[in-house]
Amino acid sequence: MKKVIKQVAAIGAAGALLAAGVAFSQAKVSDGIVKIGVLTDLSGLYSDLAGPGSVLAAQMAIDDFRAETKGGAPFKIEIVSADHLNKGDIAANRAREWFERDNVDMIADLVTTSTALAVMPIAQKLGKITIVSGAASTLITNEQCTENNVHWTYDTYALANGTGRAVVKQGGDSWYFLTADYAFGHSLEKDTGAVVQASGGKVLGAVRHPFPGTDFSSFLLKAQASGAKVIGLANAGTDTTNSIRQASEFGITPKQQLAGLLMFVSDVHSLGPKVAGGMYLTETFYWDLNEQTRAWSKRFFDKQKRMPTMVHAGVYSGVLHYLRSVAATGTDDAKAVMGRMRATPVNDFFAPGARIREDGRLIKDAYLFQVKTPAESKGPWDLYHLRQTIPADQAWQPLADSRCALVTKKK
Template sequence: MKKSVLMCSIALAFAAAGPARAQVSDDVIRIGVMTDLSGVYLDYAGKGSVEAARMAVEDFGGKVNGKKIELIMADHQNKADIGSAKAREWFDRDGVDAVVDLPNSSVALAVSRMASDKKRVALITGGANLRHTNEECSPYIVHYVYDTFSLANVAGKAMVKQGYKSWYFLTADYAFGASLEKDTSEVVKANGGTVLGSVKHPLNASDFSSFLLQAQSSKAQVVGLANAGGDVINSIKAANEFGITPKQTLVGLLMTISDVHSLGLQQTQKMKFTDAWYWDMNADSRAFGKRFFDRMKRMPNMVHAGTYSAVSQYLKAIAATGSDDADKVMAQMKKVKINDMFAKNAYIREDGRMMHDMYMMEVKTPAESKSPWDYLKLVATVPAAEAFQPLTASRCSMVKR
């Protein structure tokens, strides 16, 4: 009798311990990189984000606690309906546990909503809309690299303090552009500047001449480019062709080193913009930059570096918890400090905002650049607490009042 009771107890113990040791759904950890592989954000995110995520997976040896990591990718084509349909397919049919990147804020909002409904993790490294950590915050969303508040706050405040007080905006006509223009306008006005107007252009516009003529006629000191990727590149090209830059200062509110490379130093020299990461900042960033360059033949930008970091932190949380359960993984990710090639002494705040320093960068002149991809110099480091929206202003329902 005692022996049967003992065997029963052992069996129950194994039954209870089994799920704890193997709490990875389907015995596979699936991460989906949803990005722009064919459009305006191809160089900004695109294949570079896929490769960065792949590097993170490889650094884990392709497995976590003996469980295989599977990486899949999709092109959302900058269309929210396509992104949403693909996310539903990934979550319902393919067993995807986390989705990462999501350049284009309309797509990011649609996909993160679905991830939250399905209790899957959304690691937003390419999207910028502040709604992710405000009205649409969720226990399953991490806004990792930057947002419209930090882009506006760093660049807008710095430029107004330097005497550039009158602004006119050239704005991409969708959620991201509207949010970036609004946030920057508020920063400009709060610091004593004025906004003289704005003009909206369609995503992936082919001709910026009429928009820039309106900006030119405003006679504003600053033309704020509330767009990104191919649109910011084409805006700057057209501004140089129209002779706007000698009389008005262009500020790229969302630029990366990829844009500088595409345009060249001659067209971008002395431009200032907000950045979250630069490959030549320290030994860790240079080492990652070299690894990425060896694969892609170009240096990574902040989105690529952020994607690597976000995927790495997600996998570390699974390793620590022994589970890909979204609630457990998110709790672990918010518990630990982040110290890697992307950020030091960083952390994920209760609203899902990843808190790290931001930087004001200036593009070097051709004479200042000493080697390929030696494009930027640091103007100012802005601590996380100053760069990002304070919790006291948050509209996130998860923030304790």
């Protein structure tokens, strides 16, 4: 009964927001233009997994939205992009400039947690929207959560949860961590360690390496000496790819198993199946999942000459959902648009039927993949076996554990 009341209340609230949206539609879109800013890493470490591909994905969302409305939307859409160099202060300055001077309405991508955390409060203060796709930390929907933000694509909890649980289940019940020595690595190690222990496994220890590193053989030898069945790689990007290569070089794999805790299809592609084959990893998107993902990814590939990562697909999905919400409410007012975005399920190939939770977390399915071996892989991007679909209600941090003020306030 209580649940029903809650649902009725939710529908009522959504209705009220819709009504508010209609009321605002009198005001229309400010200056007749909806301006989307893609703030990402265009030149550094993450420019393959986000970067120019994210700009392309946002542009594709705009094109598809135009095709959908047959040019009938009563506003123009513009896109701007900039490089934040993975630095929080640069991201914050650029966001301020975009919001205050250039009338940007929404900022998408924000790869690297520090940049997302720098821009989110500015958007909140100025009444603008952020849709985070590239950043990983669960801080974004917990301590640092804001009303005007959605964390669209993935987070460290979902990855640790998916990979950690699956690997323990396969018999990998003793772990040793190779951890990048900064906030992100520590939180990934902590999240995964908790999942491993909850699933009945043991954590034997961890070694922390400077970030960024180049040679990991010393650390790998320590991990080898620990005798753990699984070496968990709580690092990212080239640190991860170099660790995996060097583990295979020193004969550590396949005697001990590696678990990549934050890996993108771009990393696996760069390593190739010969080195990465057999590894488990969790992502929320892979180009070869179904007809729709293949069709979209092919369009992406034709322009970018690389297959899209989950970050790219997430940017597309977020921008499209945003534009549809602007069209439905007839305004670019952040509160009205965000209300509409939260009230309606997402409808695209990336997150069909997914909803945005109170803390700003998009709740969609995640997938456990295993990397194909050279014999199984039929092309340079034919890389994953789908081993398990982790249903939306199990993939993410439960709302009961939330540390987000928007959630705890209500309790």
